[in-house]
Amino acid sequence: MADDFPYAELWWRGVGKLAVIALIGAAAGAIFGYSALGALAAVLIFVLLQLRQLIRLRAWLHAPKRHFLPDAGGIWGEVFDLLIDLQRKNRKRKKKLALMLAEFQASTAALPDGAVVLADRGEISWFNTAARQLLGLRAPQDLGIRIPNLIRHPSFTEFFEAGDFELETEAPSPINRNRMLSLRIIPYGNEQKLLIVRDISERRQLEAARRDFVANASHELRTPLTVLRGYLDLMEMDTQGAGPLAGWRTPVLEMRNQALRMEALINDMLKLARLEADRAHMRDELLQAPTLVARAVEEAKAVSKGQHRFEQMVEPDLLLLGGEIEFYSIIINLLTNAVRYTPAGGAIRVSWERAGDSARFAVADTGIGVAPEDIPRLTERFYRVDVGRSRASGGTGLGLSIVKHALEAFDAQLEIESEVGVGSTFICRFPPHRVQDAASAALAAAERGADPD
Numbered sequence: 077m078a079d080d081f082p083y084a085e086l087w088w089r090g091v092g093k094l095a096v097i098a099l100i101g102a103a104a105g106a107i108f109g110y111s112a113l114g115a116l117a118a119v120l121i122f123v124l125l126q127l128r129q130l131i132r133l134r135a136w137l138h139a140p141k142r143h144f145l146p147d148a149g150g151i152w153g154e155v156f157d158l159l160i161d162l163q164r165k166n167r168k169r170k171k172k173l174a175l176m177l178a179e180f181q182a183s184t185a186a187l188p189d190g191a192v193v194l195a196d197r198g199e200i201s202w203f204n205t206a207a208r209q210l211l212g213l214r215a216p217q218d219l220g221i222r223i224p225n226l227i228r229h230p231s232f233t234e235f236f237e238a239g240d241f242e243l244e245t246e247a248p249s250p251i252n253r254n255r256m257l258s259l260r261i262i263p264y265g266n267e268q269k270l271l272i273v274r275d276i277s278e279r280r281q282l283e284a285a286r287r288d289f290v291a292n293a294s295h296e297l298r299t300p301l302t303v304l305r306g307y308l309d310l311m312e313m314d315t316q317g318a319g320p321l322a323g324w325r326t327p328v329l330e331m332r333n334q335a336l337r338m339e340a341l342i343n344d345m346l347k348l349a350r351l352e353a354d355r356a357h358m359r360d361e362l363l364q365a366p367t368l369v370a371r372a373v374e375e376a377k378a379v380s381k382g383q384h385r386f387e388q389m390v391e392p393d394l395l396l397l398g399g400e401i402e403f404y405s406i407i408i409n410l411l412t413n414a415v416r417y418t419p420a421g422g423a424i425r426v427s428w429e430r431a432g433d434s435a436r437f438a439v440a441d442t443g444i445g446v447a448p449e450d451i452p453r454l455t456e457r458f459y460r461v462d463v464g465r466s467r468a469s470g471g472t473g474l475g476l477s478i479v480k481h482a483l484e485a486f487d488a489q490l491e492i493e494s495e496v497g498v499g500s501t502f503i504c505r506f507p508p509h510r511v512q513d514a515a516s517a518a519l520a521a522a523e524r525g526a527d528p529d
């Protein structure tokens with residue numbers, strides 16, 4: 077044996093003891109002339125004593141609280157001591173584990189987020205107090221039930237079946253439709269999952285309140301501004317002659333420019349608020365994207381006033397499904413940005429083409445470019461690399477935020493490539509389910525026309 081347990085010593089001790097007992101028995105028997113019988117009787121008594129200890133041990137193992145292990149000498153004494161020691165250690169470990177479990181349960185119970193432990197097929201095996209309150213789970217009835225059977229919202233079912241747990245989803249609480257929950261799944265261990273549930277109703281309400289405030293404030297500001305602009309337009313005309321207002325020409329012009337800027341800002345703020353509020357409700361129409369691109373290019377050319385060279389590569393039969401206002405916001409913002417951030421003499425290349433099953437709209441310019449560290453922040457509201465330049469060219473700082481939100485409504489992505497002093501390319505990728513072919517769209521329309529059902 078590899079370990080250092082003293083087998084041999086214990087054997088010799090045992091055999092030695094038996095021999096001594098047999099000898100004593102034989103000596104006692106010899107007094108009566110029966111030494112062999114004496115030895116046998118002594119060994120028998122020894123065996124019976126062993127049996128007694130064994131039975132005591134058996135009784136103690138059966139119910140350790142009711143029976144006790146006696147003080148014994150020899151191997152039995154050692155066995156009993158070792159067992160009692162083992163029992164004490166076990167008790168200590170059990171107490172420690174129970175304490176840890178109680179602490180764990182107390183801390184998860186105090187957690188504001190719901191936590192649900194799921195087995196490999198999504199069966200509930202444990203949940204905390206918050207999960208009970210948020211999802212209405214009950215123990216023990218709901219233990220072992222698959223979670224999609226309890227959270228029966230399509231967004232959660234889809235999310236759970238898809239199994240892409242990098243993402244998270246949102247669904248109303250099964251016990252209170254007014255409470256919005258964010259649901260995340262974290263896989264761990266052997267096919268197990270932890271579902272984390274968070275109540276985001278308040279955050280949603282705050283966002284809605286902020287959006288409503290911006291939309292209402294912008295809307296309210298519009299009317300007084302229109303009145304001011306109307307008078308400023310009139311005054312501007314009056315300052316052109318040699319009348320009493322002639323000296324006011326510059327201030328009136330400046331006031332009118334500022335009023336125009338404010339108008340642009342309010343319009344952009346309203347647009348953004350609408351996009352944020354109605355993202356899911358964009359009305360899908362079949363858009364004649366090539367026509368819309370051509371119209372936006374004409375508008376950009378008007379802003380450019382002939383200072384830039386325009387190139388166009390437009391696939392005439394590439395149509396798009398979505399909202400016209402949203403699509404036009406995207407392309408006009410990218411085009412006017414290209415004009416505003418490209419010095420006179422530069423070139424602007426616009427393309428609308430297929431890229432595999434997707435569609436790609438891109439605006440490339442030979443303008444001032446953007447430094448790599450600024451690129452990720454361009455779509456933030458009011459983020460401008462150079463505030464002075466943006467304002468001077470009529471920018472509101474909201475253009476790319478509008479682009480980003482409008483693209484989200486199309487499930488589309490924005491990519492920005494840029495180099496300072498060389499130029500920038502803004503690319504929008506529209507997914508296949510948004511792309512339509514003019515020929516097949518016409519065919520479908522003809523079929524609908526021929527078959528009134």
Ligand code: ADP
Pocket residue numbers: 409413414417418441443444445446454455459460461462466467470471472473474475476477500
């Ligand atoms: P702004 O009204 O200021 O143009 P945007 O949201 O449209 O607001 O753009 C944000 C910032 O991104 C701009 O201020 C500018 O610094 C930068 N930017 C946008 N388009 C371009 C471009 N084509 N070339 C260089 N910089 C750009």
